[in-house]
Structures are given as C-alpha cells and as structure tokens.
Amino acid sequence: MEEIFRLDREYLAQTYRKLPVVFSRGKGIFLWDLGGKRYLDFVAGVAVSALGHADPELRKALSRQAGRLIHMTNLVYIKEQVELARELARITPGRINKFFFSNSGAESVEAALKLSIKHTGRKKIVAMEHSFHGRTLGALSATWKPSYREPFQSFFLSNVQFIPFNDLSSAERAVDEDTAAVILEPIQGEGGVRVASQEFLKGLKELCEERGALLIMDEVQTGMGRTGKWFACEHWGVEPDIITLAKALGGGVPIGCTGARPEVMESFQPGDHGATFGGNPLACVAALTVIREIRKRGLVKKAERRGRYFMKALEELKGDHPSVREVRGKGLMLGMELDGEDKAERVVMGALEEGFLINVTAGKVLRFLPPLVVEEAHIDALVSTLDGLLRKVEG
Numbered sequence: 001m002e003e004i005f006r007l008d009r010e011y012l013a014q015t016y017r018k019l020p021v022v023f024s025r026g027k028g029i030f031l032w033d034l035g036g037k038r039y040l041d042f043v044a045g046v047a048v049s050a051l052g053h054a055d056p057e058l059r060k061a062l063s064r065q066a067g068r069l070i071h072m073t074n075l076v077y078i079k080e081q082v083e084l085a086r087e088l089a090r091i092t093p094g095r096i097n098k099f100f101f102s103n104s105g106a107e108s109v110e111a112a113l114k115l116s117i118k119h120t121g122r123k124k125i126v127a128m129e130h131s132f133h134g135r136t137l138g139a140l141s142a143t144w145k146p147s148y149r150e151p152f153q154s155f156f157l158s159n160v161q162f163i164p165f166n167d168l169s170s171a172e173r174a175v176d177e178d179t180a181a182v183i184l185e186p187i188q189g190e191g192g193v194r195v196a197s198q199e200f201l202k203g204l205k206e207l208c209e210e211r212g213a214l215l216i217m218d219e220v221q222t223g224m225g226r227t228g229k230w231f232a233c234e235h236w237g238v239e240p241d242i243i244t245l246a247k248a249l250g251g252g253v254p255i256g257c258t259g260a261r262p263e264v265m266e267s268f269q270p271g272d273h274g275a276t277f278g279g280n281p282l283a284c285v286a287a288l289t290v291i292r293e294i295r296k297r298g299l300v301k302k303a304e305r306r307g308r309y310f311m312k313a314l315e316e317l318k319g320d321h322p323s324v325r326e327v328r329g330k331g332l333m334l335g336m337e338l339d340g341e342d343k344a345e346r347v348v349m350g351a352l353e354e355g356f357l358i359n360v361t362a363g364k365v366l367r368f369l370p371p372l373v374v375e376e377a378h379i380d381a382l383v384s385t386l387d388g389l390l391r392k393v394e395g
C-alpha cells in the first residue's frame with residue numbers, strides 16, 4: 001500500500017485528508033484491503049453505497065445496460081430517464097413531480113439555485129450556518145464553513161445570507177420579498193449531524209409560503225431511505241418546493257437530481273441549464289435498480305429499525321463514557337460528538353486498525369453511515385470496539 005500512497009502524493013491533487021488504506025473489493029457491508037484484511041464499512045462512500053458493495057442485482061442491471069447503451073445525448077429522448085423520473089415522482093414528497101438530472105450533489109444544488117432565481121426573479125438566497133452544499137462556486141456560496149469559502153469568496157453569488165440553524169426568529173428577519181429561496185439540509189451532514197427541529201422546519205415552510213420564497217431541501221445525504229423515510233423531510237411533514245438528490249441515488253454510479261413542483265420546474269426553458277452526462281442511460285438504470293431494490297428488500301423500514309437499535313447502543317456508550325458529549329441523528333445517519341478533536345481522530349484510527357471504517361466530521365463528531373443492509377450483529381461489533389477505543393482515549 002505504501003507505493004500507492006507515494007504515487008497519490010506524486011500525481012493527485014492533495015485535496016483530501018485520507019486514511020492510510022487501499023481497498024480492492026467489497027461485498028455487502030464488508031471491504032477487503034490490498035493485503036486481504038477485512039473491514040466493516042460504516043461510511044458507505046459517505047452515504048452512497050446504500051445496497052452495500054458489489055450488489056448482485058445492481059451489477060447485473062449495469063452490465064446488461066452497458067451492453068446496450070451507456071451514454072446518449074440529451075438532444076434526443078432517453079427512455080431510461082423518463083422511467084426514472086416517473087419512479088421518482090412516486091416516492092418524492094408531495095408535488096415534487098418534475099426532474100432535472102446531473103452527475104453530483106453540487107450540480108443538483110447548482111440547478112436548484114438557478115431554478116429558484118429564474119422562477120422567482122429574485123436576488124437573494126438564505127442558507128444555514130454549518131451547512132454543506134458542495135464545492136462548485138454556486139453551491140459553495142451557500143456552504144457555511146469559512147475555511148472552505150475564504151479563498152474563493154470574491155467569485156461567489158453576491159447575495160447569500162447565513163442564519164443560525166434552528167433559529168426561526170433569524171429566519172423571520174432574513175427572508176423577505178427579495179428572497180428567491182431558503183436552502184437547507186433537514187439533517188446537516190458535514191456540519192456534524194445536526195437535526196432540524198420540528199418548529200424550525202414547519203415555521204420555515206410557512207415563512208417561505210407567506211413571503212413567496214422557495215424552500216430547497218438538500219437531501220443529497222439524507223435522501224433515499226437513509227434516515228428511515230425515503231426522504232428526511234417526511235419526518236417533519238414538510239414539503240419542499242425543490243429537492244436535491246445524489247449520493248445513494250445511483251448506488252455508486254454518479255447521478256445527481258433536482259426535483260421540483262411542475263410549475264417551478266417549468267421556469268426552466270430550453271437553454272437555461274444542461275449537463276452532457278446528466279441522466280445518461282447507465283446512471284438512470286443504476287438509480288432505477290437502487291429504488292427497486294430498496295423497495296423490494298424493505299430497506300427504508302430497515303434503516304429505521306436498525307437506526308433505532310444503533311442509536312440506543314450509542315446512547316448506552318454515552319452513559320459509560322464521559323468523553324461522549326451527545327449522540328444525534330435519525331435512522332442510519334448518526335453522529336456521536338466527543339469532547340475533543342484529538343480523541344475523535346484517535347478513535348477513527350483505532351477503529352481502522354481493528355477493521356472498522358468510520359468517519360469524523362466537523363472535527364469531533366464520529367459519523368456513522370453504514371449501507372442500509374447493515375445487520376444488528378455488525379452494529380454490536382462496532383459498538384463493542386468503540387467501547388474499548390473510548391476507554392483507551394479517556395485513559
């Protein structure tokens with residue numbers, strides 16, 4: 001593996017802080033590194049591999065489609081794209097029934113921002129502190145973290161206002177007759193697994209309706225069953241005007257999607273937006289297969305049940321360990337905040353050594369995003385390892 005690390009440093013942009021491991025294959029929740037060591041994957045490619053690795057149904061569908069047609073231009077009609085859009089219309093909340101396909105989360109946010117500006121003719125976007133919406137200039141304009149923003153600030157959308165997450169009175173002051181949209185994640189992922197309150201989301205929805213602004217729900221990380229509902233906003237019964245999806249939608253094949261109420265999406269006219277690869281037949285077949293398999297295997301309900309089991313076990317750990325500040329999240333999107341970044345780092349490295357892939361976000365929040373096919377025994381194994389590792393870092 002050392003040689004790969006060296007070549008990475010020589011040939012790749014050093015934009016990621018990486019764990020010292022190279023995986024060569026996977027199966028379900030398991031991964032094997034180049035040396036043949038087995039790991040349990042509690043990151044799932046950051047909420048991407050919902051069906052786990054090397055899923056046989058996904059593999060079959062992709063190989064069949066690759067033998068027929070991988071790519072087709074959006075200058076003609078694409079059957080698989082129409083089928084996927086119709087399928088999404090069945091599961092997305094409320095009146096979200098029209099879709100634009102792209103290739104990533106950031107792109108789905110770009111389309112959402114452009115659409116809200118075009119539809120309303122307004123100039124201002126309201127976003128949340130601790131938000132993350134992606135790295136392209138538009139999405140980054142609505143992303144909070146100062147260290148991500150500062151070098152590029154002068155090229156941003158000129159009118160984005162950040163308000164504290166879960167603070168309705170700030171929203172009441174910020175959203176006005178010049179606001180095109182309010183954008184937020186119902187559970188902030190990169191920001192540290194922060195869950196929106198019922199009062200905030202409901203209030204925000206009412207505020208947007210009253211003042212003619214659109215509500216954009218970024219479900220790139222929370223969507224596709226991860227939180228125990230198809231889409232997290234269903235937990236609060238709040239219907240957005242625009243929704244953004246990516247990550248788990250393609251089960252590992254890149255696809256992004258922006259969905260909207262038809263009358264909103266109809267503000268996009270030919271030439272207003274586009275993406276060469278957006279919704280190509282291979283990516284659409286991947287997403288159709290992911291939706292079908294999630295449904296067939298009851299993985300949304302399973303995420304809810306497993307999530308409850310996992311949360312209870314993490315709460316018990318909190319009771320035993322003074323370094324655990326808080327446990328939060330929904331379904332299989334859970335975070336455990338420790339009282340120090342150094343401790344979080346040591347737990348992640350210790351877990352890796354013991355054969356568990358976990359992630360830390362917002363400095364000191366251990367984040368757990370296993371494939372939706374995770375079993376109780378896998379959760380038990382991780383929790384008992386965490387128990388030992390926390391004892392070590394506390395000692």
Ligand SMILES: Cc1ncc(COP(=O)(O)O)c(C=O)c1O
Nearest residue numbers: 104105106132133134189220221
């Ligand atoms: C909520 C949210 N939106 C957008 C993005 C950006 O997605 P991508 O990395 O596919 O551009 C992410 C990625 O982590 C995300 O969590």
